Amino acid sequence: MKKFITLFIFLSTLVLNAQTAEEPIKISTSVKKISDTEYDIIFDAKLYKGWYLYSQYNPDEASLPLVISIVEGETGYKLIGKADEKDTFKKYSEVWEKEEIVFKDKAIITQRIQLTNKEITQIKLNFFGQVCETACINIDEPFTLSLTKNEINISNSVDERSSALTKQLKLNLKNTSLLKNVANTKSENANGLFSIFFLGFIGGLLALLTPCVFPMIPLTVSFFTKQSQNKSKGIFNAILYGFFIVLIYILLSLPFHFLDNLDPEILNTISTNVWLNIFFFAVLVFFAFSFFGFYEITLPSSWGNKMDSASSIGGIIGIFFMALTLAIVSFSCTGPILGSLLAGSLTSDGGATQLTAGMSGFGLALALPFALFALFPNWLNSLPKSGGWLNTTKVVLGFLELALAFKFLSNADLVAHWGLLKREVFIGIWIIIFIGLALYLFAKIKFPHDSPIRKLSFARISFGVLVISFVIYITPGILKNPTWNLSLLSGFPPPQFYSIYEQETDCPLGLECYKDFEEGLVVAKQKNKPILLDFTGWACVNCRKMEENVWSVPNIYETLKNDYILISLYVDDNEKELPTNQQFDFLKPNGKVKRIKTVGDKWSTFQVINFKNASQPYYVLLSPNLEVLNTAQQYTDNETYYTWLQEGLRNFK
Template identity: 85%
Template sequence: MKKFINFLILIVAFSGFSQTEENPIEIKTSVKKISETEYDIIFNATLYKGWYLYSQYNPDEASLPLEITIPESENGYKLVGKADEKDTFKKYSDVWEKEEIVFKDKAIITQRIELTNKDITTIKLNFFGQVCETACINIDELFTISLSGAIINNDISIDEKSKELSKKLKLDLKNTALLKSSTEDENNTSNGLLNIFLLGFVGGLLALLTPCVFPMIPLTVSFFTKQSKNKSKGVFNAILYGFFIVLIYILLSIPFHFLDNLDPEILNTISTNVWLNIFFFAVLVFFAFSFFGFYEITLPSSWGNKMDNASSVGGIIGVFFMALTLAIVSFSCTGPILGSLLAGSLTSDGGAIQLTAGMSGFGLALALPFALFALFPNWLNSLPKSGGWLNTTKVVLGFLELALAFKFLSNADLVAHWDLLKREVFIGIWVVVFIGLALYLFAKIKFPHDSPIKKLSFSRISFGFLTLAFVVYISPGVLKNPTWNLSLLSGFPPPQFYSIYEQESDCPLGLDCYKDFDEGLAKAKEVNKPILLDFTGWACVNCRKMEENVWSVPNVYKTLKNDYILISLYVDDNEKELPKNQQFDFLKENGRIKKIKTVGDKWSTFQVINFKNASQPYYVLLSPNLEILNTAQQYTDKETYYSWLQKGLQNFKK
C-alpha cells in the first residue's frame, strides 16, 4: 500500500511535467568512424544539478529506461546491439522501493551503427529517456547526424514537405488587433476564478464534516487558547495556524504554474490525455470505496510522526509544522476531495491559476473554524458532537466521487472515439449511482463503518427525497427524445450528438459544421458567408455548456444555422491520426520541432500560432477573406454571445 500511495502522489502531482519546453539536460552528438560500414554515435549529455537520467538497464517497474531507436521512415543502416554507457551508478528509489541505475551530472552514451547502404551520409536516431528530480520529464529528441562529422542543427532540420505544410497552418489574417482581449473578457475570467474559488471553498466545507477533520477543531482550538497564560498570544497562534493551512494548500498548486508558463498547450494535453483521464477515473473510484469504508488511504505514518515531532519546536515554525501535520493526518478524508479538485481544475480554459484559486478556497474553508473558534471560544459549545453522522457524510461523498469518476472515463472515451460511454449510457450509470445513494440515505443498504440506525433523521430523509428528485430529473436523458433538456448537467454528460440513437449529424444540435478549416473556408467563399471558427474539444466542459445552453437559444441557433459557416476544430482529437501524407514536423518559434501526427496536434498548433491562445471554447468570426470581424469570444452568457454574433454580421456587411 505504501508503494502504491507514493506512486499515486508522484503521478498526480507531476504527471504533467513530461514534454516541457525547457529540459534540464543538454545533449550533443559526435561521430567516430570504426570501419567503412560501422560508426560510433556518441551522445554527450550534461544534466542540471540534482537531476538524474535513467539507464537503458533500469529495472522493470521503475522509472522509464533509456531507448535509442531508428525512426520507422529511415532505412540503410541498423543498430549494433545496445548502447555502451559510462559513469552510471545505483540509487535507491523510495517510490519503487528498489535500486535504479542512473546518470548524474553527465552521461556518455555510445551507440554503434552499421550501414547496409554505403551511400548513406546522414542518419537519424531517436533519443528517448526520463530525467527526474522532484518531478520527472520525458526526453524525446530526434537527432540528424552527419557521418562525415559536419555540423547539422537538429532543431531546424525539417524537410521540404514539412516546410510546405507548416506554411499552410499560418493564416494571413487581417484586423488582428480585434483579437486582443477586452475588459469584458477579463471580467469573465475573474468571475470564472471566483466560481472556482467558491467551488474549492465548498469542497473544504465538506472536508470539515469528515471524521478526520471535525474532531480536530475543538481539540486544536483548546490547545492554542489554553497553552499560554496570555490569551491574545493563543488567539494569534490559532489564527497563524489557519493562515498556514491556507498557505500549504496554495503551495500544492505552485508546480503547475511552471507547466502553464513553459508551454501554452501543456494543460490541454494533460486534461485531455486518454490514459491520464483513465488514471483519474481509477483514482476517484479508489477514493470512493475508501469513503465507503472498505479500506483507508493514509500517507506514510513516518511523515506524520516527523511533522508532529517538528511541531514541538515552538514559535512560528512549530505552528507551521502543526498545520502540516493536520494536512497529512487528515489526508484519508481530504485526499479524495483534493484529488477531484486537482483533476477537475487542470484544464486549458484558465490554466494553473484555476487550481490555485480552488486550493485557496479549500484551504480557507478548512482554516476558518480554527481562527473563528479561537476568537469566539464559546461557540465551541454549539458544535454538534462527533458521531455516526460523520461517517454518513463520508459515504455520501463516496457516491459523489463515484459519479464524478465517470466524467473522466467519458473524457477518455470521447477523445479516443471508443463509442462505449454514449450520452444515454453515461446518464444511465448516474441514475444507478444516485438510486444507490437514495437507498443508503433511507437505510436500505449499509457500509462497514455505519452505526445502527433506530430512526431516520429529518435531514437524512430530506436529502434522500432530494436525491430521488434528481434521479427523476436525469432519467429522461436515457430516452431518444428527452421530456426536458438537462441544462443543469450541461458539460458533464457527453454531447447530445454522441448518442446510441441515430442523429441528424455529428455536429452540436444537428447544425451543419465542418471539421477541417480548408473545407469550411472553401464553402464560405462559395456562398459568401462569414465564418464562426469554433476551437473546441471532446473533453471540454465549457464547450458543452455553450452548445447546450447558449447555442440552443432560438435566436442564437437561427443565426448559426442561417448566417454563418460553422467550422468546429477539435484540439484534443489526439487519437485520430492524420493521413501519412499530411503528417509533418512543425518548427516552433523557440527552435524545437513539434511532430504533427494527429488531428488534435494540427488544430491545437493552428490555434496557438494564429490566435496566440490555447483555451477552449474559443470563438473567432472571420470573413471568407480572413478578416477578423469582432473580438474573439470565450465562455459567456446567451445575451452577450448573440450580440457578439450580430456585431460580426454587421461588420461583414460593411
C-alpha cells in the same frame, strides 16, 4: 515575513497559461566579434502587443528581472558584467507600489563575453525573463551560438516539405486588428478563479464534517486557548495555526505551475490525454470505495510521528509543524476531496492557477473554525457531538466521488472515439449511482462502518428527497426526445449529438458543420456566406455549455443554421492521426520543433499561428475571402453572443 507573504501570494496567483499568444516574445540572436577573445552576443526580442519584458535592473521585491547566464556545465568563456540594454522605460506597478523597468514592443540586449579558451567555437547562454500582460509567463530558453558563423545552431532541422506544410497553416487574414481586441477575459478569468475557489471552499467545509477532522477542532482550539496564561497570545497562535493550514495547501499546488513554465500547452495536453483521464477515473473510484469504508488511505505513519515531534519545538516553527501534522493525519478524509480538486483543475482551461485557487479555498475552509472558535470559545458548546453522522458524510462523499469519476472516463471515451459512454449511457450510470445514494440515506443499504439506525433524522430524510428529485430531473436524459434538456448539467454529460440514438448530424444541436477548415471554406465561397470558426474540444466543458445553453436559444440557433457556415475544429482530437504525407515538423519562433501528427495537433497549431490564442471555446467570424468581421469571442452570455453574430452579418453585408 510580510515581504515573504506578499511575494508568495503574488507568485501563486500568476496566470501562467495566458489566453493570448502562445509565444508572446520572439527572440533572435546574432554574434559580433570585438577582438580575438571578446564577442558581443545580441538578443533581439520582439514582444506581442500589450506584453512587457522586465529589465535585469528591475528593483528588488518586484517582478522577476531578466537574467542572462552561462548554461550549467559549460566552460572556456565568461560573462563581462551585465548586459547592455536599449529601449527600456519605467512603468508604475500597483501590485508592488513602485516603478518597474520594462521593455515594450521590442528589446535589444547585448551581452559581452570573454574567451578563456581560444579553441572555443560555440557558446551556450541561457535567457531567463518574465513577460506580463494581464498574466505572466516565464521565458527560460537556452541558446547555442556559433562564433564562426552568425547563426543559431538548432538541433532539430525542418525539411523543405515540412516548411511548405507549415506555410499552408498560415492564413492570409485581412482586418486582423480586430483580433487584438478580444472580449475582455480578465474578468472572465477572475470569475473562473472565484468559482474554483468557492468549490474548493465547499470541499473544505465537507472535509470538516469527516471523522478525521471534526473531532480535532475542539481539541486543538482548547490547546491553544489554555496553553498560555495570556489569552491574546493563545488566540494569536490559533489564528497563526489556521494561516499555516492555508499556506500548506497552497504550497501543494505550486509544483504544477512549473509544468506551465516548461511548456504553456502541457496542461491542455493533460486535460485531453486519454490515459491520464482513465488514471483519474481509477483514482477517484479508488477514493470512493475508501469513503465507503472498505479500506483506508493513509500516508505513512512515520510522517505524522516526525511532524508531531517537530511540533514540540515551540514558537512559530512548532505551530507550522502542528498544521502540517493535521494535513498528514487527516489525509484519509481530505485526500479523496483533494484528488478530485486536482483532477478537476488540471483538466480545465485554468490549469495550475485554478488548482492554486481551489487549494486556497480548501485550506481556508479548514482553517476558519480554528480561528473563529479561538476568538469565540463559547461557540464550542454549540458544536454537535461526534457520532455516526460523520461516517454518513464520508459515504455520501463517496457516492459523489464515484459520479465525478465517470466524467473523466467520459473525457477519455470522447477523445478516443470509443463510443462506450454515449450521453444516455452516462446519464444512466448517474441514475444508478444516485438511486444508490438515496437508498443509503433511507437506510436500505449499509456500509462497513455504519452505526445502527433506529430513526431517520430530518436532515437525512430531506437530503434523500433532494437526491430523488435530482434523479427525476436527469431521468429524461436517457430518452431520445427528452421532456427537458439538462441545462443545469451542461458540460458534464457527453454532448447531445454523442448519442445511442441516430442523429441528423454529428454536430451540436443537429446543425450542419464542417470539421476541416479547407472544406468549410470552399462551401462558404460557393454559398457566399460568412464563416463561424469554432475552436472547440471533445473534453471542453465550457464548449458544451455554450452549445447547449447559448447556441440552443432560438434566435441564435436560427442565425447559425441559416446565415453562417459553421466550421468546428477539435483541438484535442489527438487519437485521430493525419495521413503520413500530411504529418510534419512545425518550427516554432523560439527554435523548438513540434511534431504535427494528429488532427488535434494540426488545429491547435492552426489556432495559435493565425489567432495568437490557445484557449477554447474561441470563436472567429470570417468572410469567404478571409476578412475578419468582428472581434473574436469566447465563453459569454446569450445576449452578447447574439449581438456579436448580428454585427458580424452587418459587416459582411
